Amino acid sequence: MMSESRTTVALFATCINDVMFPDTPKATVLLLERLGCRVEFPEAQSCCGQMFTNTGYYKEALGSVRSFVTAFAGYDYIVSPSPSCLGSVREQHPMLAEWAGDKGLWREVEAVVARSYELTEFLVDVLGLTDVGAYFPHKVTYHPTCHSLRVAKIGDRPQRLLRQVKGLTLVPLPDAEQCCGFGGTFSLKNPDVSTSMAAEKARNVTSTGAEYLVTDNPCRLNIGGVLARSKSGIKTIHLAEVLAETEGGAR
Amino acid sequence: MGKAEIFAAIRAALADVREPDPAADVAVPWEYGQATAVEDVVGLFAERVEDYKATVLRAASADAVGDLVAQALAEHGAGSVAVPAGVPEAWYAAAERAGVAIRRDDPPLTNAELNETAAVLTAAAVGWAETGTIALDHRADQGRRALTLVPDLHVCVIEAAQIVTDVPEAMARLQASLNDRQPITWISGPSATSDIELSRVEGVHGPRTLIVIVVG
Amino acid sequence: MTATDLGMPGSSRRTPAPPAGRLIDSPPFPVAAKQYLADSQLRANLHHATSTIRAKRARVTAELPNWEQLRLAGEAVKDRVARHLDYYLEELEQNLTANGAHVHWAADAAEANQIVVDLVRAKGVDEVVKVKSMVTQEIELNEALEAAGIAAWETDLAELIVQLGHDRPSHILVPAIHRNRAEVREIFLREMKLYGRAAPDSLDDEPRHLAAAARQHLRDKFLRAKVGISGANFMVAETGTLVVVESEGNGRMCLTLPETLISVTGIEKVIPTAADLEVFLQLLPRSSTGERMNPYTSMWSGVRPGDGPQEVHVVLVDNGRSRVLADPIGRKALRCIRCSACMNICPVYERVGGHAYGSVYPGPIGAILTPQLRGTAAAIDRSLPFASTLCGACAEVCPVRIPIPDLLVHLRHRVVDERKRSHLGLEQALMKGGGWVMASGPRFGLLERAGGLVQRVTGREAVGPLPWPASLWTRARDLPLPPEQTFRQWWRANRDPLCHPERSEGSLRDDEATTVTSVTSASAEAAAE
Numbered sequence: 001m002m003s004e005s006r007t008t009v010a011l012f013a014t015c016i017n018d019v020m021f022p023d024t025p026k027a028t029v030l031l032l033e034r035l036g037c038r039v040e041f042p043e044a045q046s047c048c049g050q051m052f053t054n055t056g057y058y059k060e061a062l063g064s065v066r067s068f069v070t071a072f073a074g075y076d077y078i079v080s081p082s083p084s085c086l087g088s089v090r091e092q093h094p095m096l097a098e099w100a101g102d103k104g105l106w107r108e109v110e111a112v113v114a115r116s117y118e119l120t121e122f123l124v125d126v127l128g129l130t131d132v133g134a135y136f137p138h139k140v141t142y143h144p145t146c147h148s149l150r151v152a153k154i155g156d157r158p159q160r161l162l163r164q165v166k167g168l169t170l171v172p173l174p175d176a177e178q179c180c181g182f183g184g185t186f187s188l189k190n191p192d193v194s195t196s197m198a199a200e201k202a203r204n205v206t207s208t209g210a211e212y213l214v215t216d217n218p219c220r221l222n223i224g225g226v227l228a229r230s231k232s233g234i235k236t237i238h239l240a241e242v243l244a245e246t247e248g249g250a251r
Numbered sequence: 252m253g254k255a256e257i258f259a260a261i262r263a264a265l266a267d268v269r270e271p272d273p274a275a276d277v278a279v280p281w282e283y284g285q286a287t288a289v290e291d292v293v294g295l296f297a298e299r300v301e302d303y304k305a306t307v308l309r310a311a312s313a314d315a316v317g318d319l320v321a322q323a324l325a326e327h328g329a330g331s332v333a334v335p336a337g338v339p340e341a342w343y344a345a346a347e348r349a350g351v352a353i354r355r356d357d358p359p360l361t362n363a364e365l366n367e368t369a370a371v372l373t374a375a376a377v378g379w380a381e382t383g384t385i386a387l388d389h390r391a392d393q394g395r396r397a398l399t400l401v402p403d404l405h406v407c408v409i410e411a412a413q414i415v416t417d418v419p420e421a422m423a424r425l426q427a428s429l430n431d432r433q434p435i436t437w438i439s440g441p442s443a444t445s446d447i448e449l450s451r452v453e454g455v456h457g458p459r460t461l462i463v464i465v466v467g
Numbered sequence: 468m469t470a471t472d473l474g475m476p477g478s479s480r481r482t483p484a485p486p487a488g489r490l491i492d493s494p495p496f497p498v499a500a501k502q503y504l505a506d507s508q509l510r511a512n513l514h515h516a517t518s519t520i521r522a523k524r525a526r527v528t529a530e531l532p533n534w535e536q537l538r539l540a541g542e543a544v545k546d547r548v549a550r551h552l553d554y555y556l557e558e559l560e561q562n563l564t565a566n567g568a569h570v571h572w573a574a575d576a577a578e579a580n581q582i583v584v585d586l587v588r589a590k591g592v593d594e595v596v597k598v599k600s601m602v603t604q605e606i607e608l609n610e611a612l613e614a615a616g617i618a619a620w621e622t623d624l625a626e627l628i629v630q631l632g633h634d635r636p637s638h639i640l641v642p643a644i645h646r647n648r649a650e651v652r653e654i655f656l657r658e659m660k661l662y663g664r665a666a667p668d669s670l671d672d673e674p675r676h677l678a679a680a681a682r683q684h685l686r687d688k689f690l691r692a693k694v695g696i697s698g699a700n701f702m703v704a705e706t707g708t709l710v711v712v713e714s715e716g717n718g719r720m721c722l723t724l725p726e727t728l729i730s731v732t733g734i735e736k737v738i739p740t741a742a743d744l745e746v747f748l749q750l751l752p753r754s755s756t757g758e759r760m761n762p763y764t765s766m767w768s769g770v771r772p773g774d775g776p777q778e779v780h781v782v783l784v785d786n787g788r789s790r791v792l793a794d795p796i797g798r799k800a801l802r803c804i805r806c807s808a809c810m811n812i813c814p815v816y817e818r819v820g821g822h823a824y825g826s827v828y829p830g831p832i833g834a835i836l837t838p839q840l841r842g843t844a845a846a847i848d849r850s851l852p853f854a855s856t857l858c859g860a861c862a863e864v865c866p867v868r869i870p871i872p873d874l875l876v877h878l879r880h881r882v883v884d885e886r887k888r889s890h891l892g893l894e895q896a897l898m899k900g901g902g903w904v905m906a907s908g909p910r911f912g913l914l915e916r917a918g919g920l921v922q923r924v925t926g927r928e929a930v931g932p933l934p935w936p937a938s939l940w941t942r943a944r945d946l947p948l949p950p951e952q953t954f955r956q957w958w959r960a961n962r963d964p965l966c967h968p969e970r971s972e973g974s975l976r977d978d979e980a981t982t983v984t985s986v987t988s989a990s991a992e993a994a995a996e
Contacts, residue, residue: 018911022957043909043912044908046910056880056881150862178814178860186853190854191939193497195943196818197818225947253572253578257572261792273555280536280539283745362724383760389774396765397774400724418748422748435766444625446628446643447643455624455716455717457763
């Protein structure tokens with residue numbers, strides 16, 4: 001349980017959430033506050049730089065690495081609702097600092113990375129919770145993103161949290177661990193393959209009969225785009241938004 | 252040209268490697284030659300060999316081998332069998348009495364003769380349970396490699412004491428044969444292919460039927 | 468009996484001609500991928516084959532409680548070899564020579580091919596039988612032999628299908644994975660009679676019967692062959708032993724029956740000791756065919772009097788490997804033991820097949836190996852590092868733990884850096900500008916406001932089909948427009964301690980919870996529209 005003095009959490013909202021999916025970081029703030037944390041949003045933060053790194057633009061990504069360590073240097077708990085962006089911080093920021101030959105930056109990055117948590121890791125491992133008091137009376141299916149499984153390696157924490165949500169029915173997604181085909185700039189550089197993969201993922205989602213697809217936002221943009229185009233009627237939502245819902249909510 | 256050029260390129264490429272001793276430079280986190288936990292080694296061996304659609308026969312003692320060989324050859328209609336020089340006569344005496352032509356590989360049979368021979372009878376060097384594999388090290392009781400390759404039926408006799416748990420233990424037993432520069436053949440079931448639609452077919456170029464007789 | 472003997476009009480070839488053109492001239496990956504994606508038969512064949520083999524691999528790797536330790540050991544042995552390659556190659560050469568084998572060194576494909584052609588000519592024969600070998604495909608040995616008037620017969624069933632089909636392999640383990648049984652039957656009926664024993668007229672498309680036809684067709688060739696050509700999966704430095712892992716017995720035929728054996732291998736195939744085989748001969752079969760063990764593994768140490776070929780040659784080929792070795796990050800690709808698990812699990816490979824990769828090494832491993840071996844001068848080679856979503860499934864199954872996604876990113880960086888030096892394109896300009904914005908939170912905050920404007924101006928929350936380049940995204944998906952208020956703006960309005968000192972008490976106002984909920988619902992509904 002929480003100690004007397006409240007835990008202060010620095011929120012890494014991520015650029016895609018900030019602009020495209022602001023409800024996700026908002027829900028993260030409300031959820032963490034509900035669980036007794038004090039949430040801060042260091043305004044110096046921008047982006048994990050993943051789009052630059054993964055497209056081969058290391059130099060262009062370095063600014064993001066520096067802004068990340070500047071923004072989050074003073075915090076004990078850095079929490080992000082995006083496993084993909086957090087995975088990039090963990091795996092790619094040290095590599096970029098090393099590539100730049102900047103030992104000082106590398107040490108700063110290592111220090112910040114050690115204090116960085118994906119939201120479900122923070123809830124389950126730090127706060128020791130799987131039941132966060134959420135209420136979401138809907139049938140949902142969950143797509144574990146590739147980066148959550150294989151980069152951030154958050155395991156089954158999201159499913160453990162979802163199973164404790166009151167009113168929620170979690171139905172399995174066929175071929176859940178298959179990539180949805182987003183891949184950042186892959187979706188633009190190899191649009192035909194990307195589209196084919198997204199279509200298959202959307203078909204699998206539709207086959208579950210769920211009302212909501214719960215997934216991280218980059219993949220949500222991709223799969224949700226196909227679901228919307230096909231008029232499937234299936235809504236997409238981020239895990240943080242599900243966990244932020246309570247019985248008093250108006251859904 | 253050739254070697255000097257390649258070695259110069261390799262040495263230039265490895266300028267970042269400072270430690271000259273390979274073992275000190277990169278440690279291998281592995282303990283070699285360990286047995287794995289298998290309760291019934293011979294039982295699992297028999298089960299796994301049969302998983303490959305091979306046949307396993309059990310001989311209570313060495314005396315029973317001859318009859319099992321004769322029976323196996325008869326069941327497959329094999330009228331001739333190649334035998335390496337070191338195979339005990341007792342193993343094929345019953346078959347010979349039953350009219351099977353015994354073709355000793357001494358002098359060596361030609362490829363054409365081998366191609367006209369229905370079966371081959373050999374001992375084995377080692378077998379192991381986990382993967383259901385037999386290894387031949389081609390000493391006198393197993394013969395040269397072509398013998399166990401060209402005929403369509405391979406009858407292989409292995410003693411229970413020759414069966415170990417898994418690959419690491421087997422490799423340890425095979426080390427002496429490798430030190431002697433013996434060729435080695437590992438056999439796991441009859442020849443097979445999955446090249447057409449990943450659909451497994453037993454029997455392509457090597458023996459299409461494998462019968463293993465476990466003694467003891 | 469050959470095409471020439473039969474007096475085939477307009478053909479002086481001994482073996483079926485492969486498709487015209489060089490692999491390195493293949494179109495960039497996205498162009499080829501689009502073409503192969505449209506082939507629904509190919510898609511079906513690939514989906515069936517890769518999902519079957521994936522399931523088998525998953526089952527047999529889960530059987531071993533020490534699978535992860537095996538992977539770590541495999542990785543370490545391969546890293547040790549790579550970092551001391553000169554040491555182990557010296558040891559290998561000494562032992563091979565002591566065992567009576569002749570060792571040859573080839574810096575590139577042309578040298579390797581010349582060595583083999585000369586060796587075969589010296590035996591005075593005009594045909595050889597071959598065991599499936601990736602490196603001989605890489606150096607295009609068959610065509611070099613053909614040009615010298617020597618027929619090279621592929622004896623692996625899938626390689627035979629590919630050769631008789633005037634085709635190229637599309638997978639390193641199952642080269643004819645793109646063909647179904649009906650196509651194989653057609654090829655056998657049409658081609659076998661031109662190059663040897665004909666397929667029986669009654670041949671149907673049962674895999675068992677097709678395999679039997681191959682057995683019949685090849686048996687004469689095996690029995691009369693004077694020279695066999697192989698690769699090697701492993702070469703043991705300590706004992707001078709070569710190892711070939713196979714299933715059908717065609718390998719044993721080629722390694723055992725001919726008088727002369729020529730083995731062509733990449734220099735990275737050496738391993739230190741025979742004991743190391745206990746690691747790799749567990750990793751390889753379970754990762755590749757998804758079996759506990761492959762049917763046949765052959766080990767031979769030079770010449771064995773009275774048993775097998777009495778003249779043994781080993782041709783050690785560099786052909787770009789020392790260049791790969793020079794990059795401490797890129798050299799991890801040299802750990803590869805050619806199991807094919809990465810391509811079987813790859814959702815991109817599964818959709819487009821191996822031919823789209825323009826290399827004998829397709830799939831994820833090809834995407835990191837080919838641009839390193841061949842360099843990045845060709846369009847196909849520059850496009851390969853981008854032929855992945857970086858989903859990471861390949862790295863998870865790799866038996867020697869090659870961090871394929873990291874290497875893909877590393878090579879993307881190499882390609883981008885080379886391009887930066889030659890010209891400044893739109894992508895570079897966008898990335899440069901983006902990098903500048905993202906280096907600063909406040910700068911990013913300023914730019915964000917423009918996003919909200921779009922929605923205010925258009926009054927829409929999502930858009931359908933748009934012109935290029937947005938069409939790359941919107942031809943199949945809707946694109947939501949950014950909501951009017953960014954998170955940063957919401958924070959300032961609701962949480963910024965300068966504007967809301969009461970927040971430091973941490974009280975939660977009920978109306979805020981309602982606000983978030985209603986906003987969430989609205990955007991979810993918009994996306995569903």
